[in-house]
Amino acid sequence: MNKANKIIKVEGLERSFPSTEGKGETQVFGDVWFDVKEGEFVCLIGHSGCGKTTLLNILAGLDQATSGHVIADGFAVEKPSLDRAVIFQGHALMPWMTVMGNIDFAVSSRWPAWDKEKRRAHCQQFIDMVHLTGSENKKPAQLSGGMKQRVGIARALAIEPKVLLMDEPFSALDALTRGSLQDELLGIIAQRGQTSFMITHDIDEAILLSDRIVLMTNGPEARVCEIVENSLPKERTRSDMHTHPNYYPMRNHLIEFLVNRSKSFREELASASYDPKNPPVVRPAADGDTLNQVAS
Amino acid sequence: MSQDVKDRLKAMVASIGFLVVFLAAWNAFVVAQSGPAADMDPELAALLGPQAKGESALPTPGDVGSEIWGHISNPFYDAGPNDKGVGIQLAYSIFRVLTGFGLAALIAIPLGFLIGMSKLAAQALNPYIQLLKPVSPLAWMPLALYTIKDSEISSIFVIFICSIWPMLLNTIFGVASVRKDWLNVAKTLEVPPLRTAWRVILPAAAPTILTGMRISIGIAWLVIVAAEMLVGGTGIGYFVWNEWNNLSITGVISAIFFIGVVGMILDLMLGQAAKLVAYAE
Ligand SMILES: Nc1ncnc2c1ncn2[C@@H]1O[C@H](COP(=O)(O)OP(=O)(O)O)[C@@H](O)[C@H]1O
Ligand SMILES: [Mg+2]
Numbered sequence: 001m002n003k004a005n006k007i008i009k010v011e012g013l014e015r016s017f018p019s020t021e022g023k024g025e026t027q028v029f030g031d032v033w034f035d036v037k038e039g040e041f042v043c044l045i046g047h048s049g050c051g052k053t054t055l056l057n058i059l060a061g062l063d064q065a066t067s068g069h070v071i072a073d074g075f076a077v078e079k080p081s082l083d084r085a086v087i088f089q090g091h092a093l094m095p096w097m098t099v100m101g102n103i104d105f106a107v108s109s110r111w112p113a114w115d116k117e118k119r120r121a122h123c124q125q126f127i128d129m130v131h132l133t134g135s136e137n138k139k140p141a142q143l144s145g146g147m148k149q150r151v152g153i154a155r156a157l158a159i160e161p162k163v164l165l166m167d168e169p170f171s172a173l174d175a176l177t178r179g180s181l182q183d184e185l186l187g188i189i190a191q192r193g194q195t196s197f198m199i200t201h202d203i204d205e206a207i208l209l210s211d212r213i214v215l216m217t218n219g220p221e222a223r224v225c226e227i228v229e230n231s232l233p234k235e236r237t238r239s240d241m242h243t244h245p246n247y248y249p250m251r252n253h254l255i256e257f258l259v260n261r262s263k264s265f266r267e268e269l270a271s272a273s274y275d276p277k278n279p280p281v282v283r284p285a286a287d288g289d290t291l292n293q294v295a296s
Numbered sequence: 297m298s299q300d301v302k303d304r305l306k307a308m309v310a311s312i313g314f315l316v317v318f319l320a321a322w323n324a325f326v327v328a329q330s331g332p333a334a335d336m337d338p339e340l341a342a343l344l345g346p347q348a349k350g351e352s353a354l355p356t357p358g359d360v361g362s363e364i365w366g367h368i369s370n371p372f373y374d375a376g377p378n379d380k381g382v383g384i385q386l387a388y389s390i391f392r393v394l395t396g397f398g399l400a401a402l403i404a405i406p407l408g409f410l411i412g413m414s415k416l417a418a419q420a421l422n423p424y425i426q427l428l429k430p431v432s433p434l435a436w437m438p439l440a441l442y443t444i445k446d447s448e449i450s451s452i453f454v455i456f457i458c459s460i461w462p463m464l465l466n467t468i469f470g471v472a473s474v475r476k477d478w479l480n481v482a483k484t485l486e487v488p489p490l491r492t493a494w495r496v497i498l499p500a501a502a503p504t505i506l507t508g509m510r511i512s513i514g515i516a517w518l519v520i521v522a523a524e525m526l527v528g529g530t531g532i533g534y535f536v537w538n539e540w541n542n543l544s545i546t547g548v549i550s551a552i553f554f555i556g557v558v559g560m561i562l563d564l565m566l567g568q569a570a571k572l573v574a575y576a577e
Binding site for chain 2: 085090092094095105109110141159
């Protein structure tokens with residue numbers, strides 16, 4: 001696993017904003033180190049306001065870090081790239097374009113030389129993939145929230161990015177729609193071997209989708225508390241994962257983090273040895289958690 | 297019959313009802329004013345003209361109706377500088393409004409685009425726009441006449457000046473408030489700036505820009521009447537003034553009717569254009 005090609009490396013990332021009182025700077029997060037390997041699905045969990053969106057914008061190249069850097073496929077990220085597709089928190093579809101138009105806007109940006117026919121065929125493939133066949137000529141306003149986010153997924157994947165970045169893509173949806181979209185996304189990503197990074201604050205979503213979960217403490221001055229390896233088997237589904245003996249250890253570990261440790265991490269820091277470059281890696285399981293401090 | 301059609305029919309019947317009541321009241325008012333004036337000094341009667349014969353100075357709806365019909369049936373006659381058909385006069389005014397408005401749009405929309413894209417430019421130019429915007433366009437007239445020395449171009453200039461502000465401000469506002477998400481989508485797709493302007497910013501801001509254009513053309517049509525009254529020569533504003541000088545209240549009222557109709561048509565046209573670029577979020 002460690003030998004796998006690291007598509008994204010986050011190295012000592014810090015982001016500060018001028019503080020609201022007008023004096024000095026407020027650090028949103030700092031000393032953040034983690035990576036995403038090829039074909040891997042990494043989730044980042046943290047409370048609202050800890051800087052998740054800010055971090056994702058830096059990964060996408062839409063925002064600049066105050067210090068540290070992000071390496072994507074061997075090069076420092078300075079600006080957005082077609083190699084890193086983003087699914088935004090609000091679906092961010094252009095309301096004056098149809099479903100086809102929205103996806104075609106992305107595809108024609110990716111392959112400007114393609115003729116219309118070739119682009120259409122390519123778009124159609126992705127529209128079919130997210131089960132929107134028949135809605136090609138609808139405008140976003142005519143679609144339900146779940147369908148809009150499906151278009152967002154199709155638009156992001158249609159450019160065949162190396163990495164898919166997602167900022168709480170399902171947080172605005174009702175529970176039922178969210179569930180079925182998670183299942184679909186899981187299938188699509190597994191089938192394509194798509195390297196993905198997703199921000200969420202939904203524990204079950206993280207357990208279902210991710211291989212590893214990065215835990216971020218509360219801001220300001222948020223840190224990566226630890227990295228949790230998913231101990232559930234890769235072939236899990238939303239309906240059967242609850243029956244696996246490792247499900248509750250995973251879930252309880254994450255809840256414990258969100259409820260208590262995300263707030264009290266600073267005290268934890270003082271008492272234990274903590275290396276921000278190699279945050280502790282934990283694998284919660286029914287037969288006891290394992291803590292592997294592997295140097296990467 | 298669907299509820300929608302029924303409602304519209306009801307509104308139409310009510311509209312016609314209002315018109316009938318209004319015309320009847322107008323007619324009754326004029327008739328009541330024109331009482332018999334039998335025992336009047338003949339000399340005074342001669343001085344007073346038609347009023348002495350017991351007629352009111354105000355025309356009846358019938359008088360105005362036949363005058364309007366007369367104009368409609370022969371709109372384009374030309375019998376010298378003081379006697380042209382209302383169609384010719386309206387054409388002059390429409391030409392001036394469309395020229396001034398068109399030039400203003402050609403400048404305001406691209407300029408507003410540039411200003412709206414740069415926070416610095418928007419902040420730097422805002423005080424000037426705020427200062428110039430509330431100035432009555434007619435206040436520019438003497439300056440225009442003095443510098444341009446041509447009454448035709450001066451009235452076009454006045455239309456230009458009054459149409460530019462709503463379009464400029466709305467374009468700046470529309471461009472500056474394009475949702476950041478849409479711009480971020482374009483950025484992550486590495487879309488070049490011109491294509492972003494054309495495919496994202498313009499369609500996003502178009503409804504706001506068109507609202508500005510609609511306000512502008514409304515103001516331009518208000519202003520042209522006053523400008524032509526000042527400058528004279530041709531145009532529907534001059535026509536109104538001329539009718540007033542001839543003491544033809546019938547003529548003035550029918551001109552008001554034509555001004556209203558043209559203003560309504562101009563607004564409807566931009567309203568239709570606004571529908572074409574509207575989008576629902
Ligand atoms: N442009 C900005 N200027 C100042 N402060 C900002 C800016 N963007 C984000 N912040 C601050 O950074 C913190 C994290 O924001 P965000 O990344 O949106 O959090 P999350 O996505 O985890 O909810 C917030 O406290 C917010 O006030
Ligand atoms: Mg957020």
